[in-house]
Amino acid sequence: MASRKSPLFDTATTVGKIMSFLGVSALCGLLAAGLVFPLAATGGAAATAGSDVLEEIPTELSEEPLSTPTRVYASDGETLIATFYEENRQPVSSDGISQYMKDAIVAIEDERFYEHGGVDARGAARALVHNLTSSTQQGASTLTMQYVNNVLNNAAVVRGEGRVLFSGINDKTYADKLREMKLAVAVEQEMTKDEILEGYLNIVLLGGQTYGVEAAAQYYWGIPASELNLQQSATLAGMVQSPNYFNPEYNQDNAKWRRNVVLDNMLSLGYITEEEHREAREAELGVDPHPQPQGCANAELGAYACAYVQQLLLKSDVLGEDQEARDNLLNRGGLNIITTLDVDTQRAAEAEVKATVPPGDDSGAVASIISVEPSTGNIAAMAQSTEYNPAGEFANGETTVNVNVNSEYGGGGGFPVGSTLKPFVAAAWVEEGGSMADIVDAGIDNPEQGDWFEASCLPRGGFRLGVESDSSDGDAWELENVGDDMNRRMSIDYGLYMSVNTATAATVMDMDMCAITDLTDRLNIVNARSREGMNPTSPSFTVGGTELAPLTLASAYTVFANDGVQCEPRVIQEISDWQGNSYPVPEENCEEKMDADVAAQVNDTLVNIAERSPTNNSPFPLGDPPFPMLGKTGTSGENSHTWFAGSSKGLTSVAQVGTFHNNEPLNDKRIGDFGPVERVYGSSIAQPMWYEYMEEVGRNYDTGDFRESPNSEFNNRRESYPRSGALPGGRNGGSSNNSDNDSDNNDSSDEDDNNDDDD
Incomplete structure (x- = not known):
């Protein structure tokens, strides 16, 4: 990756000069000692002084609506014609997520989630020791920090800025990490733990174009997130670290190994019993993919009418001032588009043209039918x-x-x-x-x-x-x-x-x-x-x-x-x-x-x-x-x-x-x-x-x-x-x-x- 200057941090600022002076080891030491942030585990003058140093870093989390699929419907508002998405996501409330799923993600990603205030000083110290004594690198991101990171990425993408922050620790500047930490603390002061967990489980990538536990549960097993069992929940939780490497559809051995690591953590933390642990480890992954087709080529009916709708929207300023903004909103805005197409009329038109001239007919002919309601101008069939x-x-x-x-x-x-x-x-x-x-x-x-x-x-x-x-x-x-x-x-x-x-x-x-x-x-x-x-x-x-x-x-x-x-x-x-x-x-x-x-x-x-x-x-x-x-x-x-x-x-x-x-x-x-x-x-x-x-x-x-x-x-x-x-x-x-x-x-x-x- 080409080097970049973080738009969130300028080394010419006071904070930048201080960080350059302290250096990497000093920064890790400060974090480990809990001196930078007013965490739940620390307090006093040291924490206050540390916060003063970081006053220039904003505390307001810049949010945009979650990227969700756009759906195009017939005139009845119920018959789905087609779906458009860059990220297949179906937001769901906390009540719609299995408790197994909540426990699994905490066990593998942030076991002290319910104890810290956004940044885990103990986890940071552990990561510091590991990084100094090992050839591999270990992060200290809490679930709250990961949630912040995902929210910032989503906002950047929705605004057309690209992904400016990354989940890998080697992709982030210290300024990125500092901002993420401070925002995590601010989030903890505004949201409950359950709200943070709900937000995280709705935004996280879980393989391919599948985001959030509801879309993932539907994709891998054809069930809602509320019905995820223990082994399924552990499988999804294990994917977070590397969604493709631990993908249960394509890399089953890797996925099963990682699932079992999650189950082991859940047992050690008391989330499950020995019997549940044993049965879940012995269970097959049971993946039954339910692909979520998108685009007009996969339209349920009216594919050419779907393409006409798409063309109209991309050429109109209804969805934005330029092509990029329109395309972004169409594929990420979670729009519900109700067309004028009548289901019965459209199906009849499609059947009639293909009965007259079958697709690929040797004659080289094409048949078409278009219907418009004279009293409204509504296109009923195409x-x-x-x-x-x-x-x-x-x-x-x-x-x-x-x-x-x-x-x-x-x-x-x-x-x-x-x-x-x-x-x-x-x-x-x-x-x-x-x-x-x-x-x-x-x-x-x-x-x-x-x-x-x-x-x-x-x-x-x-x-x-x-x-x-x-x-x-x-x-x-x-x-x-x-x-x-x-x-x-x-x-x-x-x-x-x-x-x-x-x-x-x-x-x-x-x-x-x-x-x-x-x-x-x-x-x-x-x-x-x-x-x-x-x-x-x-x-x-x-x-x-x-x-x-x-x-x-x-x-x-x-x-x-x-x-x-x-x-x-x-x-x-x-x-x-x-x-x-x-x-x-x-x-x-x-x-x-x-x-x-x-x-x-x-x-x-x-x-x-x-x-x-x-x-x-x-x-x-x-x-x-x-x-x-x-x-x-x-x-x-x-x-x-x-x-x-x-x-x-x-x-x-x-x-x-x-x-x-x-x-x-x-x-x-x-x-x-x-x-x-x-x-x-x-x-x-x-x-x-x-x-x-x-x-x-x-x-x-x-x-x-x-x-x-x-x-x-x-x-x-x-x-x-x-x-x-x-x-x-x-x-x-x-x-x-x-x-x-x-x-x-x-x-x-x-x-x-x-x-x-x-x-």
């Missing part, structure tokens, strides 16, 4: 079809990348969202005074370089496609529809229902692009990697030419279920520590982002999309959903990512199935039990997964009706829509017998052929 493992490989179905969130919180770069953004174009149209019944020409040719788009928020009031410097759509905006007879005049409603790309493009070209981006900005629709909003000079985003995180999409869709009101997503609802202190967390933050009548008009179409049966093996009969629902499919231009974003009145969920790397198409692949099929769409696999999940959990939330559209004439037209059931590529890869017009499978692609849609 799941994906991989296992959270920092050392894992995706090929084995393991990764720490959280596909549901933005990259800044441990996510990837998001996925191309396909036609799931089309409803927001329709909503912007209605906001501008239009109607879902308005007719657009979906037979337009592909927009070409130089075509003018209105954009009032730009300096020139618009831009020319592919000409403006901030445009990313290249020479032309290439569009493609899947299905016959789609390049014709149709209502905006019908174009959205059938997911006709040219209908959306025609809508965009007939309106102000900035009206669309104004709405997407209000709804916090941002790119998953750059966190930038939609670019009005890149109209391809309107048919899916952008990468979003599922949580972003789910939050945006809540406005349709919640009458235009969006509540900021949140996953933490309460943080407190073991002392009862509370920490600020985001409150429910809801704001009207869209007029309720606008949402209701768009919902007319979204309800009809969601309530038709997408596949031959749909979980509910055609046209007979279990409760009102709305939603929209989405498929990327390369058929690499498929989506269904939708909602009941009480739960908005986004289901996604897509390739994890390189936007490789899902076409002609077997994905779990699905396929292979020639072309994979949102209606093929993501939508059925969404239905089955919502069928299971939806009734646990509000299943009421959505707000009715004020346009009653428009509502009465609904019977003209195609209602046939199976769409291309059912859940089990079955063929479709419906006409192209019945399909919700319309694709488009931009110049780069990597961002557009659809389903």
Whole structure:
């Protein structure tokens, strides 16, 4: 160890000069004679004079809360999700500690504990003689002094100062020892012996990351400290001298020898009888390790939600002003963090994604589900079809990348969202005074370089496609529809229902692009990697030419279920520590982002999309959903990512199935039990997964009706829509017998052929 200058002692002080003059032997002599401290065994003028010499050493013990594990719970406040700790400790009162344990620690560490006043002059003299006559060194620390040392270390670590004092006698300067002694005397004047013993047994290291007798009893034998028997107590007491060398889990011979030394001491001091001594010495150690797993990799459920919570806290100033302080409090602060996760909803989401795409599936796909309560913004579930493992490989179905969130919180770069953004174009149209019944020409040719788009928020009031410097759509905006007879005049409603790309493009070209981006900005629709909003000079985003995180999409869709009101997503609802202190967390933050009548008009179409049966093996009969629902499919231009974003009145969920790397198409692949099929769409696999999940959990939330559209004439037209059931590529890869017009499978692609849609 590099030499260090103790922050507790400066040789330039009066005390330092005196100690340098006296030297080591004189110091030991003073301690042995009991002249330095007013101990219970001494008194008089000599002790008083000795105390005067040490007046400059502080007597106040600088304490910080004991380092204890942080626990993360589901919304019920009882279901444990994960634990974080640097020191696994479970503080317990003196009444919760076996008397055998108390006697054992006194017998081996400080047999005169109940007789001295903090520093044992007799013990110091014994140590002096031993050190002068032996090649080994022996300390004279009492239990009180050890307690002081541990408290000082804990305080230093909690404050981020590192461990400044050490248990080994060779690690301490004389100043450290003097301070420890004086503080021990002060502690004895403020605390009872039982309180000191309780504090010591809660703070002491007992192997690995296990601290205190309660955590140790639970770890080594799976019992509370109150049930420790004689031999178990002696084993733990024996570990104090060297927690690793005498560890009963790894060094049983050493541990048994040391245990027997403790038992011998207990017998000689009268704590146990001859019979108890003999039986305990003959007993096996009986160690039955009960590891206390920690971190999100060992989460009971919701491992990726756990990681999201961790990322949020480490990036927020709630737990401290900097990363080190936050990490320290998270791992040492004994926090109780109650999340918004619903246990049943989370378990259902995890089961559904893994049933759809088993971890490590040969397809290279990953399935995800995110659920948000529209009325609160509370995240009820966050799941994906991989296992959270920092050392894992995706090929084995393991990764720490959280596909549901933005990259800044441990996510990837998001996925191309396909036609799931089309409803927001329709909503912007209605906001501008239009109607879902308005007719657009979906037979337009592909927009070409130089075509003018209105954009009032730009300096020139618009831009020319592919000409403006901030445009990313290249020479032309290439569009493609899947299905016959789609390049014709149709209502905006019908174009959205059938997911006709040219209908959306025609809508965009007939309106102000900035009206669309104004709405997407209000709804916090941002790119998953750059966190930038939609670019009005890149109209391809309107048919899916952008990468979003599922949580972003789910939050945006809540406005349709919640009458235009969006509540900021949140996953933490309460943080407190073991002392009862509370920490600020985001409150429910809801704001009207869209007029309720606008949402209701768009919902007319979204309800009809969601309530038709997408596949031959749909979980509910055609046209007979279990409760009102709305939603929209989405498929990327390369058929690499498929989506269904939708909602009941009480739960908005986004289901996604897509390739994890390189936007490789899902076409002609077997994905779990699905396929292979020639072309994979949102209606093929993501939508059925969404239905089955919502069928299971939806009734646990509000299943009421959505707000009715004020346009009653428009509502009465609904019977003209195609209602046939199976769409291309059912859940089990079955063929479709419906006409192209019945399909919700319309694709488009931009110049780069990597961002557009659809389903």
